[in-house]
Amino acid sequence: MGRMSETKHDSLWAAPTPDGPIDATITIPGSKSLSNRYLILAALGSKPVTLVGLLRSRDTELMMGALEALGVTCAVDPDNDTTVTVTPPTSGRFRGNVDVFCGLAGTVMRFVPGLALFADDAVRFDGDEQAYARPMKPVLDGLEQLGATIEYHGEEGFLPFTVTPPKTLPDSPAKVSIDSSGSSQFISGLLLVGSRLPAGLELTHTGERTPSLPHIRMTVADVNGAGGHATADEAHHLWSVEHGELQLPERVVVEPDLSNAAPFLGAALIAGGRVRVPHWPVETTQPGGLLPGYLEAMGARITFPEENGVRYCAVESDGSIHGLGDFDLTAAGEIAPSLAAILVFADKPTNMIGIGHLRGHETNRLAALVTEITRIGGQAAELPDGIAITPVPADRLHGAVMETYADHRMATFAAMVGLKVSGVDVVDVETTRKTLPDFVGMWNRLLG
Known part of the structure; x- marks a missing residue:
């Protein structure tokens, strides 16, 4: 050398x-994209899930920290720190009146706010100073269309903000329209929680181009792998998720x-x-x-x-x-x-x-x-x-x-x-x- x-x-x-x-x-x-999707889906289930080969990095640590703030348990195997067992809250509701720190992780700041729809109180989100420049508005607009209240504590459309869940969720198929041209994560963040909505979700992307479409396909595949029913009409920028219980297999290996x-x-x-x-x-x-x-x-x-x-x-x-x-x-x-x-x-x-x-x-x-x-x-x-x-x-x-x-x-x-x-x-x-x-x-x- x-x-x-x-x-x-x-x-x-x-x-x-x-x-x-x-x-x-x-x-x-392990894959960061898969690791953080599996962590979210495990939290949305009702039984413990053991993730094998989970990436242990700042982004996944931030995701586990966010979920634990919401009342999820993420137990690391003492003999292998890439094996983590995720146990959802026994109540089926996430803990509110808490602070979630997103760091600079796009998957945390764009996936976790959807969980706040099912919390028992408001959830506050903040992150690294550099994260204040990362756009957030499309996913938050989507949550507002589902009945949530968004309070911005700085510039509109960016961190920091508070998500207050609605008193009741829509009992007919929820129709959401957002422009996800800036990031596929806006679509993924809503699709991950669509199964929990009482009548499911119909999501329309209003932009001309869909960036990183394979990441959205990954999300659809992962939702379906957890027992959900998500479908895509990519030609017309439409996605739908039926209402249903999500539950990953007891053991999931991360690529x-x-x-x-x-x-x-x-x-x-x-x-x-x-x-x-x-x-x-x-x-x-x-x-x-x-x-x-x-x-x-x-x-x-x-x-x-x-x-x-x-x-x-x-x-x-x-x-x-x-x-x-x-x-x-x-x-x-x-x-x-x-x-x-x-x-x-x-x-x-x-x-x-x-x-x-x-x-x-x-x-x-x-x-x-x-x-x-x-x-x-x-x-x-x-x-x-x-x-x-x-x-x-x-x-x-x-x-x-x-x-x-x-x-x-x-x-x-x-x-x-x-x-x-x-x-x-x-x-x-x-x-x-x-x-x-x-x-x-x-x-x-x-x-x-």
Whole structure:
């Protein structure tokens, strides 16, 4: 290995640069998207559910903390902290007159307010200061249409706010119309609780485009896996959920987070070599399941070997990377930063489109990517619905202190750039704890 990883001081991490091709097998923790959906669905049931392989990260800790504030018990197995048993309140009602802290977790701030419909009193929501910039209004408008009262304690449509449940819920099919163009989580947050409404839910998305549709499909599949009956008419932006009791199976195994595999599998293209990730599912509702196809289009060789009953995703590359021209990433915008890091070193330009909603994530990811690519001597520009990356020769790129904006995917983006550009120092790499509690250790293992 060339430049070794080390912490320069409290806030800077020196991204390691390997001397040659890499060869590694990296095990990825459980899916954040599935973990937090299962936690919500387990809380909405009536019997305990044991979640196996649950991601333990800041986002899932915030979700468990939110549920416990509402009277749910989340008991961690003392012998395995990724096994958690969730027990709903015995009364069937969630505890009100409580405070829920969302941190910067979109799934917490957009999924948990729906539970407040079934609380016995008002529930107050707050989060990190940076979370005050993340849009919330569509899901809260939906709750108001269901009879809840929303009181904003700052700017309308953003944290902090209080949700007061209605005295009675609608006894005819609840019809809700929202514009979810800014995030698929607004739709998912309402679909997760639709079964609890006395006559179910009919949800219409009024926007022209539905971002990250696979995440909504994941929610529909998970609701149905818990015994619910959710259906989708995607062509007309309509979803419906019938009234019924939800109950996950007694034991649920969480898939690895396929989006979190992107920095590691993508490293094979940037540095050259081979990277394998075990426990890759044959079928999945995760948007990260599209990753192998994207990497193959960039020139990687993708295989799915099986060893001792374990299926791997293996990515091999000689380090040559093909640009993709116009590249529609609507279905999997969350992996855009990782793909952008690869495309910085491609042989021709790429316009990553369909990801305008990334302006409302942990940070404005489009602006952040342009700023950080430019910072190292690269060339990029924002598009109305995405980002244009024009590669420059690698010898014209240079090291720099790269910002992460309290955004875990910007931190992994910077680490990926550091594979080929020496002298990259990353601000606050520990923001990766949001979904990868031991990212630095995993990254060092990747590079041997």
